[in-house]
Amino acid sequence: DTGVSQNPRHKITKRGQNVTFRCDPISEHNRLYWYRQTLGQGPEFLTYFQNEAQLEKSRLLSDRFSAERPKGSFSTLEIQRTEQGDSAMYLCASSSGRMTDTQYFGPGTRLTVL
Amino acid sequence: AQTVTQSQPEMSVQEAETVTLSCTYDTSESDYYLFWYKQPPSRQMILVIRQEAYKQQNATENRFSVNFQKAAKSFSLKISDSQLGDAAMYFCAYRYNTDKLIFGTGTRLQVFP
Numbered sequence: 436d437t438g439v440s441q442n443p444r445h446k447i448t449k450r451g452q453n454v455t456f457r458c459d460p461i462s463e464h465n466r467l468y469w470y471r472q473t474l475g476q477g478p479e480f481l482t483y484f485q486n487e488a489q490l491e492k493s494r495l496l497s498d499r500f501s502a503e504r505p506k507g508s509f510s511t512l513e514i515q516r517t518e519q520g521d522s523a524m525y526l527c528a529s530s531s532g533r534m535t536d537t538q539y540f541g542p543g544t545r546l547t548v549l
Numbered sequence: 550a551q552t553v554t555q556s557q558p559e560m561s562v563q564e565a566e567t568v569t570l571s572c573t574y575d576t577s578e579s580d581y582y583l584f585w586y587k588q589p590p591s592r593q594m595i596l597v598i599r600q601e602a603y604k605q606q607n608a609t610e611n612r613f614s615v616n617f618q619k620a621a622k623s624f625s626l627k628i629s630d631s632q633l634g635d636a637a638m639y640f641c642a643y644r645y646n647t648d649k650l651i652f653g654t655g656t657r658l659q660v661f662p
Contacts (some may be wrong), residue, residue: 468649477553477640477652478594491649526594528650537584538650540594 437461439541441527447547448517455513456544460529467510468538469502470526471495478526484510485532517548551576553643555653562631563661569616570626570656572641578602582644583617583624588655589637597639600624628658636660 440459448454460467465486470478481500482492486507496502499517504510514521524545528538552575562568574583585597600608600617608615612632616625628635641653 470650475654477642477654478650480649480651483649534646537596537599539596540586542593 441541458527459509464529466530466532468528472524553653559657561659572624584642585626586640587637
């Protein structure tokens with residue numbers, strides 16, 4: 436069990452550029468979640484997957500955001516035409532999906548949009 | 550809609566003393582889960598303790614315990630024998646079924662030697 440990993444850990448980009456983040460969940464976990472955390476706030480839910488199926492998307496996830504989880508393994512979160520308001524920590528978590536299970540978080544990707 | 554409220558933006562405690570962090574939530578569900586997560590500076594979020602709403606007994610994990618008051622929708626975290634390593638942001642979170650987590654705004658805990 437190597438835990439949830441996320442890459443890159445930091446990303447600085449210019450407004451209008453596209454960025455993509457990757458999350459590798461714990462290997463036996465079939466649920467994968469994306470959250471966004473801005474400074475001084477708690478994480479806010481963006482979307483989640485059960486295997487390769489995207490089951491729910493938050494209203495926070497505008498049409499510039501897209502997430503995928505091909506083959507039910509790793510997931511990518513892409514932001515197109517980044518805006519300064521997209522600057523945040525993007526957290527990934529995974530769980531087994533059982534009622535009693537816990538979500539385990541990765542270290543996050545900190546995005547700064549200049 | 551479910552909400553989680555943490556009314557203490559910051560708390561401080563002396564090493565070896567006890568501190569209690571408050572959390573209230575709102576839900577119309579009867580069966581759900583509550584969590585306390587710890588986020589140290591520049592480090593990832595880790596689970597401190599969890600409580601199933603159907604269990605009347607308060608959860609305990611070593612120096613960490615909760616006071617779960619279901620009728621009052623209150624879920625406080627007590628840290629006993631505080632240590633310098635307990636300094637972090639603490640987030641209270643709610644989950645219904647196997648759904649997403651809903652977090653509060655967090656409480657920053659400082660521990661003084």
